[in-house]
Amino acid sequence: MKKKTTIYDIATKLNITAATVSRALNDSELISKKTKKMVLEAADELSYFKNRHALALKSGRTNQVGLVVPFINRHFFSNIIMGVEEELYPKGYQVMIFQSNESERKEKDIIEALLQNQVDGVLISVSKTTRIKDHFNKIIDNNLPLIFFDRKADIENSSCVETDDVLGGKIATQHLIDQGCSQIAYVTVDLNLNIYTNRFKGYKESLKYNGIDFRKELVFQANSDIASGRKVARQILSSDANIDAIFCSSDYIALGVMQELKEQNVSIPDDVAVVGFSNEPFTELLDLTLTSIEQSPYEMGKSAARVFLDQMNSKNANIEHAIKLKPKLCIRDSSLKNNRTMHK
Template sequence: MAKNEKVTIYDISKKLNISAATVSRALNNNPKISLKTRELVLKTAQELNYKQNRLALALKSGKTNSIGVIVPYINRNFFSAVIYGIEKLLAPHGYNVIICQSHEDANNEANHIAALLNTQVDGIFMSVSKTTQDTSHIEKILENGTPLIFFDRKKDIPGVSSVTIDDFRGGYMATEHLIQQGARRVAHFCGDLNLEIYRNRHNGYLKALEDYDIPLDNGLIVHTNSRIEAGADALAKLWSKKKRPDAIFSSSDYAALGAIQELRKLEVEIPDEVGVVGFSNEPFTKYMELPMSSVDQTPATMGELAAQVFLEQINNDQHVLSVEKRDVLAPELIVRRSSDKKRTLIGKHPVSKG
């Protein structure tokens, strides 16, 4: 019970007058050990409160039983939910999860990767930062022979598995919903096109307009980041034009929130005059006084799936990392008051949850 009284297999072996090798084998259920010895060892191990030293094991085996997760921020509900999914699946397998935040900075990302590789994690899960252009720091993971799994925000690197949602479909559903609500001039808050997810949402938006024979007005597409202020600015820009929108599909919940705040200042009726749909289904969208429609990315599922992909990958022939998998989940459109005119007008309206 005293401090630092670390019990090793040698302590057990001395007490029982057998070799440490035998103790090790007994503890690992090696079949070549007699039942009596095994039981004796197990009993003694319990008595002495033996705990396997993971460092020694790690040094010997090269496996640390810990994995790294790199996300832009941990306090975005989306990312924390993914992390939860990963933890949930991996904890029962004895993995420790090391979480790193890039703060959307490619340099931080590179530093974290270096630290994780140095720690010799057994795998890395990541959602790349917005500022990441060059991917050489990411490729170091592969050069190191460490399994890598992208989730949500990925880069196209051959041999790397990824779990994402169908952002194209998400963008399409959101836009279609607004059109079905009667909108004819749907604006789009477009995220950084450097990231695939925003490109796909944007393309979904374009396709929906096309399918519903709505002419594209490039003036309705505003490039923003996902901050509240950016959304407010974007709305101001749209409002300063002669031809204003009658709906907004924002690729970010935060930007959508900024727009809603601005619209209310301008005393514009939501959703009657302008319908709004965000993306991510952050909890606040539900709790707003005017609850916001959004596209849910099923982050917990994404995390669990990513963890599964990892487990499959390391259970395969150790070094055949070429088992590239690309899971694409279906997004869910959650319709709330910011875009639902059912009380006021219009016939057919789709999904309604949350």
């Protein structure tokens, strides 16, 4: 097993001290050009590279940030990651990516590991099963920037970047109303998460604004996947509710709903208009394209990264930032009752 090269090896070889080597490698002005050149050559020859752990130990800083998402293989989250990296990589930060798999237990473990790694900050979208929040407070206690994105927890001195989900819920609902719908079913996911309660709030506010009574029996619950969407569609169809639109708080649910409606020969959007949420890529690949709400995950990632940088660069790591990104309605065939050909 070959030993790794250290500055001591270089020093011995050149008959100088490690201190000089260190200064030379860091291009200190105290060191003569001749020595610098010597050191650089020797370093190359011995294929030396710095030991980041020694650095971290000495300096207390790592230039690493922790990034925690529920799942990495969702378009939404992987694009957030892209955005964060894009912003942080040029500034010399390494992004350590972890997935919680929606497990509170794993989320705790990850944060423990991040703290052990002495990361300079944590960016996180909380797992939907998370109830306790000790692990978040630990981050704050250690004076590290804590930035939530999309899904947040209520933690003092933390920041967050989120979509204006209330607005998202509103514009989707308003759009359906504009299309002439009034009996709009709403399918929600776990109401424990801020994003879903906010979308729901937007839905209700929009109904009220348009003078339409909110009807509890038009609200359904599902998980964010296709099968669950199919199931809820069957529920809706077999209920007494005489609906003319379904607003799903997830594109996957919407897709399942559309598949089921199609099989049951319900015409979309004429009998029932459908709207999803998140603007997953598949929404425009479908033969019957799906109207959805774009959340700009890439921008969200960049924004979260910038908040982190802000906090790092200001004296006080814990100024709270709160950023809301505007969602955008992407109108497609599944909800557009007139002029379909125009948008084909």
